[in-house]
Amino acid sequence: MQLLHARRAVDAVFDEANLVSCAGLVPMMGLAEQVDLAGLVAAQVRPDLSTGSNPGGKAAAIVAGMATGAESIDDLNVPRHGG
Amino acid sequence: MTALFGGVYAASTLGSFLRFFTWGHALQLEAAARDLLIALAAATPLLPGPAGAEEVGAVEVAAVAVGAAGGARVDVAHRVLDVFEGRAAFPGGGGEGVAQRVRGQPPGGAQAGRGGHPAEADEDVGFGEPARVAVGAGGGEQRPGELSHGDARAGSAGGDVVVEVGAGRASDLAGIGVPTASAGASRWLTLPAVVATTALRRSSSP
Numbered sequence: 001m002q003l004l005h006a007r008r009a010v011d012a013v014f015d016e017a018n019l020v021s022c023a024g025l026v027p028m029m030g031l032a033e034q035v036d037l038a039g040l041v042a043a044q045v046r047p048d049l050s051t052g053s054n055p056g057g058k059a060a061a062i063v064a065g066m067a068t069g070a071e072s073i074d075d076l077n078v079p080r081h082g083g
Numbered sequence: 084m085t086a087l088f089g090g091v092y093a094a095s096t097l098g099s100f101l102r103f104f105t106w107g108h109a110l111q112l113e114a115a116a117r118d119l120l121i122a123l124a125a126a127t128p129l130l131p132g133p134a135g136a137e138e139v140g141a142v143e144v145a146a147v148a149v150g151a152a153g154g155a156r157v158d159v160a161h162r163v164l165d166v167f168e169g170r171a172a173f174p175g176g177g178g179e180g181v182a183q184r185v186r187g188q189p190p191g192g193a194q195a196g197r198g199g200h201p202a203e204a205d206e207d208v209g210f211g212e213p214a215r216v217a218v219g220a221g222g223g224e225q226r227p228g229e230l231s232h233g234d235a236r237a238g239s240a241g242g243d244v245v246v247e248v249g250a251g252r253a254s255d256l257a258g259i260g261v262p263t264a265s266a267g268a269s270r271w272l273t274l275p276a277v278v279a280t281t282a283l284r285r286s287s288s289p
Contacts, residue, residue: 035122
């Protein structure tokens with residue numbers, strides 16, 4: 001039998017390093033995947049340096065970052081680390 | 084090591100990827116963006132319309148500052164005024180229509196518009212009315228990237244959105260799978276807006 005029914009203090013901690021906080025990316029990148037964003041980029045962009053390898057995936061990652069508000073290269077850490 | 088691998092390089096980051104872009108790569112990416120827009124338009128039928136909605140839509144001819152051909156007599160202000168902004172977004176309702184406006188005839192006179200087909204000056208098209216846009220009626224005489232200049236016209240035509248494309252452009256469009264139909268000497272396209280915009284831009288790419 002419970003004696004006290006008052007709510008106890010609750011702590012919410014968001015510290016899972018492997019989670020992306022921008023959940024809105026899920027449907028958006030789902031659509032991007034549906035229309036094959038990465039494939040379209042890979043078909044058109046022809047890198048001539050090793051740094052340009054896998055342009056499709058990187059462009060998709062940049063799109064995701066920009067969708068979360070990234071305005072610089074450093075901001076593109078958002079989809080990796082969470083906002 | 085060398086027996087196993089031909090070479091090693093560190094994984095490149097998004098930053099190095101972005102920095103490697105040259106102007107040419109940017110154009111390639113732009114081409115990919117056009118493809119993406121076509122794919123998105125196909126995957127997300129957002130444009131409402133009546134039956135046969137494929138024949139209804141909007142046409143946007145992007146704003147382009149036309150290089151005035153008047154030589155030294157055409158000053159910078161004229162060049163600015165020579166900007167063509169043809170935008171049309173249409174029917175079936177929806178509040179996402181944008182203003183349509185064609186500013187064709189430059190102050191420098193007809194000769195200032197390359198190709199000598201100046202658009203009708205300041206013709207406004209009301210929202211909800213169909214637009215008829217003639218693009219590149221001069222055919223192959225235009226250089227790539229000049230599709231959207233003063234010889235394009237937007238007006239109220241009482242029909243679907245129709246894009247008239249010069250013979251050279253029509254073959255370009257046919258080359259990328261955009262359907263065309265002959266109507267006399269010119270060819271007519273009837274397209275969804277987004278695709279029309281994209282196709283026009285795409286056909287103007289080098």
